[in-house]
Amino acid sequence: MQFQIDNMACGGCARSVTKAIHSVDPQAKVDIDLALKRVSVVSSADESAVAAVLEDGGYPPRRAT
Template identity: 45%
Template structure:
């Protein structure tokens, strides 16, 4: 399970974009977006860094 904090995710549109970005990295990934806590949980065999890079490119860099 990959857990990321995305401080720039503030609305439903952001959450949708995050979910779509995760799907671009791994179409089979299961993603749970919690807008209230700005947390994203991803169940995937892909590398965490691939998701971090894709989300950063989409405008949602994970907090370190």
């Protein structure tokens, strides 16, 4: 799954996003491209659960195309 997170601007943001995703699935593989503000996630967790935890953490995601 891929998300666009427009307010992710720095390494601290990237760490917060990764930590939020790992709270839902500790085994998730998270790849972040800060320049594109894009997060790619390989996880057994449901996409809606990942999106919800990002939203709750202050990083509202949009599905990336």
